[in-house]
Amino acid sequence: MTTTQQERPLAVLVGVQLPGVDDVEHAADLAELGRLVHTLGFDVIATVSQRRSALAAAAVLGEGKLKELAELTGGSGVVPSGAPERKNKARARRAAESGEGDDDGELGGDDVDDADEDGVGAAPDAGGREARRATVVAVDHDISPSQARNLERATGAQVLDRAGVIIEIFHRHARSREAKLEVEIARLNYVAPRLRETGGGGDRQRGGIGGKGAGESALELDRRKIRDRIAELKQELSGVQREQSTRRALRQGQRRVALVGYTNAGKSSLMRALTGSEVLVADKLFATLDTTVRALHPEVRPRILVSDTVGFIKKLPHDLVASFRSTLDEALEASLLLYVADASDPTFRDQLGVTRSVLSEIGASEVPSRLLLNKVDRLSEEEREALRLEFPEATLLSAKIPADVAGLREAIIAFFEQSMVEAELLLPYAKQSLIGEIYENARVLSEEYDDAGGRLSVRAHPAALDRLRSLLAR
Structure with a gap:
């Protein structure tokens, strides 16, 4: 009987080496991102890196590197326009006459070479099967929602920036109620600006009790729900944190x-x-x-x-x-x-x-x-x-x-x-119930009793001594 081990999904790392970041630091950042992605449950199959003065405004990488990344994920490598293209007979006729060479001419020569060198596309593996493609692209920077959307369109893969990877790990590893609330608030704050309209979701709809407000789109409704949910979570977290503060106060001293x-x-x-x-x-x-x-x-x-x-x-x-x-x-x-x-x-x-x-x-x-x-x-x-x-x-x-x-x-x-001092405490017989408090907060060196009560020679921190004296003086 043979058992097949479930294959982990694949991911590609993306990093831009900005001015002021040396090779060692850049490599260390990408290695750490790789460990984060592995912790999240993915196997890293490749890294696409590029030196730039800044992240490309559209999709982080330049055109050549974007093509190289798309070969690893099965995407087109091109960021399609968000608006539908107008039909124009004259433009279509000119495009037909110019042939198909224009697309290739858009790529810089160096980037095309880079893409060809690392070609880890859909080549068959040793068993003759088509090679698996990466389904996630992890970017070692904080990127805008529009950059993430453009990368997803060009690669056909899910895109997570560094903050998104860390928040997802926190979400999976949180165990206590407090940690779960804290992570959920951070996750919703991260998700809210990244919501987008779907299908015909931009239509304005009439309001009603418990429903959408007047003229509120589906996207606005979703964002309002997130704001309301964050407010609820913060209120619940406040109660949990008060309990934690009480526990810490009991450990004060x-x-x-x-x-x-x-x-x-x-x-x-x-x-x-x-x-x-x-x-x-x-x-x-x-x-x-x-x-x-x-x-x-x-x-x-x-x-x-x-x-x-x-x-x-x-x-x-x-x-x-x-x-x-x-x-x-x-x-x-x-x-x-x-x-x-x-x-x-x-x-x-x-x-x-x-x-x-x-x-x-x-x-x-x-x-x-x-x-x-x-x-x-x-x-x-x-x-x-x-x-x-x-x-x-x-x-x-x-x-x-x-x-x-x-x-x-x-x-x-x-x-x-080194900060402890020795002192003597008088414990009246009427306050024998405090003996446990003394032993909890001080080291008792000797203990003698006379008509006034117990005389305890102790060694303790000055703050603890002041608290014990205050309890005995009440």
Whole structure:
């Protein structure tokens, strides 16, 4: 009995190398887009790249490269006019007399050569079957709705820009109610300007209760529905975020560490190693969209809470940054930020810059931080030594090596220990119910009782001590 594995749909990447972008950065951007598209469930079969001073206003690429792209997708390579062509007998007669050479003459010579070189069209494969064509074109830029439509007309394939790819991945990976609401709002904001009229949908129709407004077209009706839906989602999200704020308020004063960094840098692997929790670990982009909070394991007193946050990426859509503001508040309210970078990635310095830029946007740049260069097990000793010289304050480690994780745990504990002070608390017999609160927020060094109550020698953070004294004084 033979089993056939379902074939993944195919995609083509499109990138324009703009002035100021060197070859290395351009290649890294396209490689990252390829990983995003693969995470979305497509196999990348080709990349079409072009150097230009700006994106072509009509369809991103020049005519020659557009033809080359169309050979991969089975399209015409020509952007048809949106208006119906008027019948003109004189024009038709002149076209017949001039022959068919005009179309070829429109293409620049260099572009035609490029298209012929890479010809990955409908040539048969080794089994004699017609080669599969790409059904999706992923563009490594934010493009306008009209550019996307023109590309779709020229290629016959679905077109997604970088923002669209990221939003779709977020949509598929969201698990919690909060994440689903945030992503849906961002997705609707992305879709609204890209709606288009279909068929005879432009006709104006009369209004009615619950129906279209006076003179409202089908397109306008769809956009109004989207606006109404976004308003509903925002209202529901507001309620969910109030609950999250309440939970965070309950953790106020507790010692908190937030793992932040580029997507797929290994934050969730470190989270699992530090806390012993079964958080999702996957070698794909944006596997984690929901903030997870767990206690450092083995536990210490007072407890140290570790949170795993959503990863960052270059050119992260603004709507997603805004939507995930509440999720990123976990970083803003942390006592310590651990910047996690994949040291085995040649572009990790740029990735680290992206992380710091986004956190600066939300005002978290002033939070004390430490740099963790993760995945050093993939590097040679010479490469590790070079990193130590370049980043003397960083911690080099691998989440897969228990000794490295143990060392990080001790460093986290030491960070909080340096700000703790010793004090004595008097716990009256009438307030014995607060003993659990004291043990939760301080380390009790000794405990003695006399006629006035319990005298506890404790070590705690000054803010926690002030809160405990306030509770005892009530």
